[in-house]
Each structure stands twice: as structure tokens, then as C-alpha cells.
């Protein structure tokens with residue numbers, strides 16, 4: 351029985367409707383409330399939660415469960431599908447020569463992730479050069495320089511230059527041999543116009559192949575709106591979710607993905623350079639919802 | 652949208668009790684108050700309004716909500732006056748998960764103390780993260796504060812010990828101990844922190860939380876409280892559009908005072924936590 355695999359707040363939801371073979375509108379409404387609760391506790395943005403459960407009610411009212419599927423399994427399937435459609439199927443970053451720029455909020459893990467990405471590409475046989483374009487945070491240059499030594503990549507930075515565009519242009523030039531160039535940038539937020547202008551200028555003058563958004567899994571409601579502003583400024587092409595080794599459920603990060611509509615490539619699972627995994631949307635969702643092995647679950651469904 | 656916008660739009664509306672509760676809860680959750688705390692606040696609000704009629708205006712709610720939150724937050728105020736402490740050196744340890752703003756906050760507090768003619772030394776207790784010793788050294792230079800540091804990878808407890816000894820020998824007033832970010836799920840790093848605390852015997856331990864944090868605030872605060880214990884919280888990055896609802900959940904569920912808030916990357920961007928300032932921030936744009 352599928353429901354026995356649920357180990358979560360959602361378990362209670364389905365307890366309510368299990369047993370009844372027929373679900374009326376009222377019950378679906380009530381179940382929606384419980385699903386909202388589970389999603390809100392996982393930090394999914396309020397507006398996104400409401401639109402998800404609206405979809406759920408719409409679909410539950412118009413679609414019929416496939417033959418042999420109970421109503422409650424059908425509701426589970428719908429909400430799972432809706433969430434999965436935000437995340438998309440598993441997608442891989444291309445293994446080719448390219449320039450990648452990392453952007454994101456203060457302290458979310460950009461510089462560390464630059465190192466992890468470098469290590470990833472190097473292991474795949476592509477040489478990497480790291481470029482230090484964070485001209486604001488004290489010690490950002492040294493941090494990336496030391497990381498580049500840890501992962502055996504090339505490194506370029508200019509300690510006293512205050513214009514990130516200049517540094518990056520020189521860096522792309524000097525690291526010409528490296529197949530993959532990864533640019534680390536300062537942390538920034540949507541209210542800081544100067545920093546938003548700065549990143550726009552970098553993007554327009556450098557035209558990186560990928561702009562990756564690095565986002566912390568412990569953060570909450572404002573991550574979605576934050577991501578929207580940054581996406582409007584530099585059109586983000588992919589996402590990396592960090593600090594998945596903690597207890598954060600990643601609902602803020604999910605809301606960012608819903609805004610950006612780009613694939614999530616990796617997750618960070620620790621401070622060390624090897625704490626880095628290819629993103630698995632199903633695994634992510636089972637953690638977000640507090641459910642066990644959701645894959646097995648959906649197969650059973 | 653913030654609380655006042657929501658209510659202003661519907662100022663003249665009178666709506667049903669239930670919808671009202673839902674709306675209030677939604678607004679609290681949108682401000683990153685934890686789900687449970689938001690539920691409890693709605694209960695508190697209901698109790699306060701028991702005497703009112705079934706239908707109630709947004710204005711009533713707004714002022715009642717503000718006063719409920721004020722009560723919660725005023726319990727979380729701290730009387731500590733950092734400039735008038737009765738111990739020398741006064742040792743402050745900063746803890747928290749990765750990237751929340753510990754090192755930056757140390758710079759701000761060092762700067763505040765120096766501006767008030769106090770003698771300060773910083774212990775470069777993050778010996779793990781790349782560039783951490785350089786970061787704190789630059790902050791030391793900028794604030795004119797001496798930084799006691801050992802090599803990359805060395806024992807952070809002994810850095811703290813040396814800094815305290817140094818302060819004793821030179822009659823320095825304050826020792827600020829930086830520490831590497833650590834997830835509350837990492838047992839090894841928690842026991843490392845226990846050792847630092849045992850050796851340093853801080854007079855004040857501050858948990859630094861990211862202002863954008865969601866429901867995980869309570870998870871982090873609980874574990875750090877049980878494993879390490881701390882005396883108060885610093886909430887950073889409130890210059891962003893973060894509503895910082897963690898201050899409310901921490902006040903309600905952890906019952907620890909909120910000591911400072913970070914409001915920017917600069918050395919002066921720090922404030923004592925003030926419930927009125929905070930409520931103004933979330934009630935108006």
C-alpha cells in the first residue's frame with residue numbers, strides 16, 4: 351500500500367482521505383489546506399503554494415484517476431507532478447569549453463561552488479581557470495586563490511583593481527588555455543541598485559555562456575522574489591542549491607527555480623570540494639515533502 | 652507586499668473572522684515567521700479579540716497584531732550594555748552555520764567598541780575555510796584591531812586561548828572569537844565547538860542567523876542551544892527585502908534575546924535590536 355511509505359506531514363493528509371473511494375470538492379479543499387501546510391513548512395513561497403493548490407483543485411475536479419488508481423493516490427500524483435514540472439527532469443551541464451559566471455545572494459556559497467565546479471570539470475578532463483571578480487568582500491581574492499590550489503585549477507585575480515569587468519577581461523585573456531572559465535562574483539540582493547547595475551554590466555560586456563544562480567537551501571520566503579530580480583537583470587541559465595547537508599528543506603530554492611525556469615544542475619552537501627552532487631529532482635522533492643523514496647512511491651502509483 | 656499594504660488596500664473592508672485569521676497567518680508566514688509560531692500568534696490574536704463582534708476591521712487587526720508582536724518581541728529585548736560589562740577581558744564567541752555573517756558581524760562589533768575607546772582583540776578562530784584568516788585580518792586592519800592567528804588548519808580552541816591570554820597580559824577589554832561556519836547536523840564540528848567553548852569560557856555566545864532564513868531558523872537555534880548553548884541571537888542582512896520573521900519565532904520558541912541586527916556590509920551597519928524599529932519595518936514599506 352502506497353500510503354505506508356509516507357513518513358511525513360503528508361501522511362496525515364492522506365490518512366484523512368484514505369478509505370473513502372469517492373472524494374468530493376470539500377474534501378479536496380481540505381486536503382489542499384494540508385498540502386499547503388506541508389509546503390509552507392518547507393519554505394515554499396506563499397504565492398507559489400497558492401497557485402500549486404489551485405492547480406491541484408482544478409485538475410482534481412476535471413481529470414479522472416487512471417483505472418485502478420484510488421482518489422487519494424491520484425491527488426498525491428497530481429501534486430507531485432506539479433512540483434516536478436517546476437524542477438524539470440534531470441539535466442546535465444554540458445561538458446564543453448565555456449565561460450560560466452556565478453551569481454547570488456550574500457554568503458550562499460558562490461566562491462566555494464566555483465571550486466566544486468572546477469573540480470567537477472577537471473575530473474571530466476576539461477581544464478579550468480577561476481577568475482576572482484568579487485571586488486567587495488574582504489578576502490574574496492585569497493579565498494578563491496586558495497580554493498584554486500585545492501582543486502588544481504588555474505587562477506586569475508587582481509588584488510587592487512576595483513572594476514570587475516576589467517579583471518574578467520584580463521582573466522579571460524590570460525587564462526586562454528583553460529577550457530572552462532568560471533567567474534566568481536560578489537554577493538548581492540535585489541534592493542542594492544549599485545550591485546544590480548554592476549552585475550548587469552558584467553553580463554553585458556562579458557557575455558558568459560552560462561549564468562548560474564547559487565542558492566542556499568535554508569532560506570525562506572524572499573528567495574523567490576530575489577531570484578526574479580536577478581533573473582530579470584542577467585537572465586540566469588541554471589541553478590545550484592547549496593547547504594543541502596543541513597536541515598533546510600529547500601522550499602525557498604524551489605521557489606527561485608519556479609521564477610527562473612532553468613534547470614538545477616548540482617547540489618552542495620558540505621564545505622569540502624568533493625561535497626557536490628548532480629541534482630536529482632525526485633530526491634529533492636522527497637526531502638521537501640518529508641516523504642521516503644518517492645520514486646518507488648510513484649511507480650507503485 | 653507588506654502588512655500595511657495588504658491592510659490599506661482593504662482598509663474599509665469588514666471581513667469574516669476565519670478569512671481574517673488566514674490572512675494574518677499568511678502575512679506572518681510571508682515574513683518568514685515559522686509556521687508554528689504564526690499559528691500561535693493567530694491564537695493569541697483571537698484571545699485578545701474575544702470581546703469583539705464577529706466582524707472586525709483591518710485596522711483593528713493591524714493594531715492588535717502589532718501589540719501582540721510587540722509583547723512577544725519585548726520579551727526578546729536584551730538589557731546588555733556591551734560598553735558597560737563588569738569583566739575584563741570580556742569574551743564573545745560567535746557561532747552559526749555557514750555564511751550567515753559571523754565574521755562581518757565581528758568587524759562591526761570591533762568597530763563599535765573601538766569607536767567607544769575600548770581595547771579589542773580578535774581571535775581568528777576560523778582556521779578551516781579558504782581565505783578566512785585573510786578575511787578577518789583585513790577586517791582587523793580596517794578597524795585597527797589586533798588579530799591573533801595561527802596557521803590554516805590549526806586548532807581553533809588554541810587560537811581562542813592565545814587571544815584570551817594575550818588580552819589578559821595587555822589589559823585588553825574585549826576578545827571577539829570568530830569561528831568556522833558549521834552545520835548543526837555535523838557532529839564533529841559541533842564537538843569541535845564544544846571544545847572551543849570549554850577552553851574560551853565566553854561571557855557571551857552569540858548565534859548568528861541569516862535574515863533570509865526560513866523555518867530552518869528554529870531547527871538551527873534548537874540544536875545550537877542544546878549542543879553548545881548561546882546567550883543571544885544576531886540577525887544579519889536585514890538591509891535586504893528579508894522580513895526577518897526568525898526574530899519572532901526565535902523569541903517565541905527559543906526564548907533567547909535578539910541582541911543585534913546587521914543592516915549592510917559596511918563596518919557601521921549594525922544596530923541593537925529594537926522591537927519598534929522592527930515592527931515599523933514590517934508594518935510599513
Ligand SMILES: Nc1nc2c(ncn2[C@@H]2O[C@H](COP(=O)(O)OP(=O)(O)OP(=O)(O)O)[C@@H](O)[C@H]2O)c(=O)[nH]1
Nearest residue numbers: 456457458459460461462537593618619620749750
Ligand atoms: N555546509 C555547507 N557549507 C557550504 C556549502 N556551500 C558553501 N558552504 C559554506 O558556506 C559559506 C559561504 O560560502 P562562500 O562560498 O564564501 O559564499 P559566497 O556566496 O561566495 O559568499 P559572498 O561572496 O560573501 O557572497 C562558507 O563557509 C562555505 O564553506 C554546502 O553545500 N554545505
Ligand SMILES: Nc1nc2c(ncn2[C@@H]2O[C@H](COP(=O)(O)OP(=O)(O)OP(=O)(O)O)[C@@H](O)[C@H]2O)c(=O)[nH]1
Nearest residue numbers: 456457749750751752753754755832888913914915
Ligand atoms: N547586505 C548584508 N550583507 C551582509 C550582512 N552581514 C554579512 N553580510 C555578507 O554576507 C556574506 C557572508 O558574511 P561572512 O561574515 O563572511 O559570513 P560568515 O558567517 O563568517 O561565513 P563563514 O565563515 O563562511 O561561515 C558576506 O558577503 C558579507 O558581506 C548584512 O547585515 N547585510
Ligand SMILES: [Mg+2]
Nearest residue numbers: 460461484490
Ligand atoms: Mg564569495
Ligand SMILES: [Mg+2]
Nearest residue numbers: 753754777830
Ligand atoms: Mg566567517
